[in-house]
Amino acid sequence: MSLRTDPITTRSSQENRIIISPKPYFSTTDIIVISMFGALGIVIGILGNVLHGVSGLLFIGPFLLHTLLPGIVVFACAATVRKAGTATMYSLIVSLIAMPLMGAPLFIVMYVAQGLLIDGFTLAIKDRMWSRWGIIPAATVYGIAGILILYYVVLGASGLVFPEWVVIPSIPLNLVFAIPAALVGLKIGQRAITTLGG
């Protein structure tokens, strides 16, 4: 993952205006697009943590707050920039700002692990990732990893224990939220590319 920025280019006409750089490293626009998604992720992360107490009481809470909404944004970000490292950068931005801000630094682990998994998929299946059938396996891993990290790492490190009969049904339930989130994210990413290029 290179953080080198694109050299300054002269854009003489609208036709030459390549916004999302096809180069393997991040262009200035890539960096700013990731930051923008990061801002949205921060807002959603803060909302998620504000409602975190409620999410502990209501069974549906974690799936909505920690999978659906963040999932849409992270997949939209990855599908817009389409470079390995995007999801990790996004996750780092969101977790380093939003999580300590709301007093939940342990969530940094969950965000970064999910970002790394999405980037792993991007590296492994390359451009096939940006299709319905490419993004569904990534969303599946994202959803399973998310719930396991939530129960065993984040809540586990917080001293909270949950029996297996809570964790096991949570996995398919989390996938019910993770897969649509990835598909919506992909759709938004495709539209965003059109918006940037147009």
Added chain:
Amino acid sequence: MRLLRLGDDPIFQFVDGDTAVHRLDPRTKILWLGIVTVLAVFIHRPDLLLTLFFLTLVPLAISRVPMYQLRLILFFYAFIFIGTTISQGFFYQPLTGPPPDVLFWIISPDMPFLGAFTGGVSFTLQGALYGFIQGFRILSMLNASVTLVMTTPVNRIMAGLRELRLPFTFMFMLTTAVRFVPTIIEEYRTIANALKVRGVAKNPLRLVQYSMSPLILNSVRRCSQLALAAESRAFGSLADRTYYTSVKFGTGDRVSWICIGISSVLLVWLSLAG
């Protein structure tokens, strides 16, 4: 940190002041947050968790939290205590020793299917007490986070992270993301108002569903303009940069390091001692 407001309810935000904690280098407060997080994860004795909680209250008390922020902190305290007490009241099972005393059952072990699947779900006093104590673990991290956020403006936090040798591009991304937050919130309000006027969004979930796509696309459109502006200012062309905000360690930081060091070593030692 005034920009990190959602709706009209303030989230933890920077409160200007001239206390000893305000004057500390942001790196010291970041170090404090890191150490408290590690200690909160590894300490298991209830008395030490309580000690850690009270230790994290000290810088918060020195920083003279205004009443409206104190109310918000207490609101979070209540939420966390209720959440951990209720969830562990239902789910806690001791690894050793006798089974906890059941106060009431919500799923009896005799119940068909669910009873067999879960083994019965009951609310236990030991579980509730265990959850209540674990709440102090989360609150210690919350206190350290709030201390950092409420006593350090964003630009100084960024400067502190920069001095911790984070790559410049990543720092730029963090700064830009923080800068984008109020823009995103403003954009969301505009879209939500438009949807309300059209009678689309009486349901809050529907409101989020319909506003997500235009919100992202409008923001992405803005990104291309910002990228052009950044490139026209030679973004990324110079290896050596100068910064407007600088941070420096002072006597207060050194005193803080000693206090953090002594208290951490004591807590770890007591924790290991049993």
